[in-house]
Amino acid sequence: MKLFSNLISALEITNKTNAKIEALVNYFSIAPDKDKLWLIALFTGKRPSRPIKTTLMKVWCMELTELPEWLFLESYSTVGDLGETMALLLPAPTHKLDLSLHEWMTELKALKPKSDEAKKAFVLGAWSGLDQQERLIFNKLIGGSFRIGVSKKTLVNALAKFSGIDTNQLMHSIIGNWSVEDMSFEALINGKHINYDNSKPYPFCLAYALEKDLHDLGEPQDWIVEQKWDGIRGQIVKRNNEIYIWSRGEELVTQQFPELVEAISNLKDDFVIDGEILAMKDNDVLLFNDLQKRLNRKNVTKKLLEEVPIGFYAYDILEFNGEDIRKTPFIERRQALETIFNSMFLPDYIKLSFVVAFQRWDDLNAIRNNSRAINSEGLMLKQKNSPYHTGRKKGDWWKWKVDPLTIDAVMIYAQKGSGRRSSKYTDYTFAVKKDDALVTVAKAYSGLTDKEITEITQWVNKNAIEKFGPVRTVKPELVFEIAFEGIALSNRHKSGVALRFPRIARWRKDKPVDDIDTIETVKQLITAP
């Protein structure tokens, strides 16, 4: 595992994408084929299911080190990563095991059905034959994320640099259904399998936030403007009587939305359509907060289907009857989409995303400002001649969101982060006033600079009330401006409200705690649709 271990060390230490790509290319040029496939599988979420429960590993580690559980947990909350905590606590290795990544993964897969005793013997054997870094990797191979900042995009760029193959094709090749056992590295990167696979999605085309004046975009008639709906981006793939729904995270979510599958299966053509999955009732789009009740459920019950009905707004068409039409101008794809929607019978909840009519750029301001009233996040501006790009490209598509809502709140809890952030208090809970007390309104993880985080960490260390455990209650003293995209009433939250995408807009060092918002002023931000 030396090669893989060295790769992980090289990847984790740098936050420069080019250095990461360099390290990956180096790995692709020296590692055995099966190891390379495992690397791709591990970094694209295709790891086999966890063969051993984490709780068991924790117990074995405590047995071996003879540490009390509270001390183990204290170590864990400092390190912020269970696999790493165990790697650091375990006694020094007694011998040297040298297996390749493929061999380890094969052994781990075979372990899944075995007894707990057999699993224990295997894990203890591995721990005693691996050094600290290899042990950490071994623990991660069993389960857990590496958290070293290698995105699919980075991986694909490295593969492209190594092989000379087009990045789009590589992205297409590595997502979707394949397994290490039935695939060779050559076949995978050359995409031999992708023609046979009905499920393959295309990489989503993503937009940057508008960063210039509308008037600098050119002529208004060269653009199509739509609402930016606030649900989850989805790609409906229909080929050879099979239907697949992919989320933007490149996960298959087909089973979660049976009403979409049912409606689509009545259509005769094959196509790939990009759109937004939304909670929708009586033609109205509901809040993301409602949609959330439908996400990541193992079973979608009849009750749930009735409570939170789903709808779909179609944005674009990428493939029609087997032909990839992503390069044709958006205006033509839009027309094709309209033709399909007009010629077929579709239920109410599957709609074409409507085009916002406007003459002059300035007309858009009022429409954008009204977005929140129809539960939209703002506007999307798309160049009429734009192709359907792979990933995020500047220039052709822009998102122009409504300005966020903001409140001033005080920090009441701080928790350490994970990965790179494990040594710092980076996750905070905020409260506003409710009568004479405070009530929690939001958790936020982002929005501060490293320097500010370091400053807050030092402050938390001095002002924390607890001494043990990962969460620190702090004196309500630090005030922050919290920005968020939307707000809804909620009975799951003690405050009675749920905020959408809360983040820290800035640290209000100038504001005393007395001046923070009250729950009443927060609730006034709710606008009925």
Next chain:
Amino acid sequence: MSKENQLIKFTKKGIYCPQGDFHLDPWQPVDYAIISHGHADHARWGMKRYLCTNDSLPILKHRLGQDIKIQGIGYGEALVINGVRVSFHPAGHVIGSAQIRLEYKGYIVVFTGDYKTQPDFITTPFESIKCHTFITESTFGLPIYNWKSEKVLQNELHSWVDTNKSNHRSSVFLGYSLGKAQRLLSLLEGVDDDIYVHRSIHNLNQAILDSGFKLPKTKLWSADLDKKVLQDKVIIAPPALLDSRMLKRLPNPATAICSGWMQIRGNRRWQSVDAGFAVSDHADWNGLIEAVKSSGAEQVYVTHGYQAVFSKYLNEIGIKADELVTEYGDGVLTTAEVETDKANVK
């Protein structure tokens, strides 16, 4: 008054000895300060009189001013102050660092200051002292902190330098001027013909050398040095230099932070450097426990670091321990030394 109370009392100015009428590493100005070592959170400015080891003396003068009123004695030598026998014993932390032993009417208190039990190539090794009351630091008082041996560290540092050289990169090690810099010098000796040090380290080294202490040879890394001279070279600089223009001007440098905190991945990755080495001048978990046990103390006080965790654990294994709040250390990553370094850099 109990014997312990005659010897030590915890006041807002620092640890006070009522019988001897002096303070140990006080954080507010007092008349008579006995100093464990030269780091800024232990040796502070503004005391009327200082007492420290002979090896610490030039360091204190260098950092606090040539005109301070100061006396030095050797390791193991004793001075009787108002009937209290005061002596210094090696702490293995930095050059000149000592545990302070107080004895009065057969009762013994040991204050460790900062210490490291594992031997290195440069500091006088830690000596365990029997006592009744043991006041210990706890900077790395969690079982995840266990250091590699000096030999293993040496190999790691050397091989990192070799790799950098083969990639035509210079190797920059960041560690604070007092302690880490000299330790790194001892670890890196022989890796290259020339080792360059930043001026703040150079000046401190000069003070140490002037007192007759031996250090590996170095060259001064000054801002006006030709860039090409530093190609592939080894440079030691204080942490405050990270992200500085001086560092950025180097031709293709690889930068490593050297600190016990680098044991944890998150810490290594927090700052954008090329490597992090867990080189610490403090005792690791086993070192702390070993030191407490071999002191034979019936009462332990735990100061700066993981004092809550470490004292709880000591009580669980049958050693009476209490937390002691001090103004040493900082609880997180970079300590007061960094601030001092920042001042020195300017």
